[in-house]
Amino acid sequence: MSKWQCGVCGYIFDGDEAPEKCPKCGAPKEKFQKLDDDTAAxxxxxxxxxxxxxELLTxxxxxxxxxxxxxxxxxxPPCVQIFEATKAFATDIQQRIKAEIKGHISKNKWG
Ligand SMILES: [Zn+2]
Incomplete structure (x- = not known):
């Protein structure tokens, strides 16, 4: 299956052909360009x-x-310390993951 990118909004569509119109912004089929194998990978x-x-967030x-x-x-106290450290660690990593995912989306890197 090939991948097609909307030239207007960057949406990536999976299919043998480009869609009739972009599911995200409504741009017509002609606005789609087929991604080369390297980019699709x-x-x-x-x-x-x-x-x-x-999955990690969950x-x-x-x-x-x-x-x-x-x-x-x-x-x-030692038990509580472990639980508190775990909670702080989990919260920290969750923030970093969210920032990372947000970065991917805002850069509109690979849809
Ligand atoms: Zn679009």
Whole structure:
């Protein structure tokens, strides 16, 4: 399957042919250009990485939930320290992932 990019908004469409009109901005079929194999491969790589980021976000969210339960449970100070450190770490990485994904989107790098 080939990839087609909208020359107006940058939207990338997967298909054997360009769509009749852009699903994002409504530009006509003629505005689409076929991506060369190299660029199409980069788009796939980028999508894969974004999915990994999304998966990590979910796992980190779970780590935060568990940490909050531990902090609430408050068995003893060393335990609470571990939960607090985990929560802070998970929050930090989540912010970095969100900034990274936002960067990809704003640069409109590979759709
Ligand atoms: Zn478009």
């Amino acid at each position: 980069k788009v796939e790589r980028s999508r894969y990485t974004n999915n990994l980021h999304m 796992l980190l969210e779970k780590a935060k939930e568990v940490s909050e339960k531990g902090i609430e449970d408050e068995l003893d």
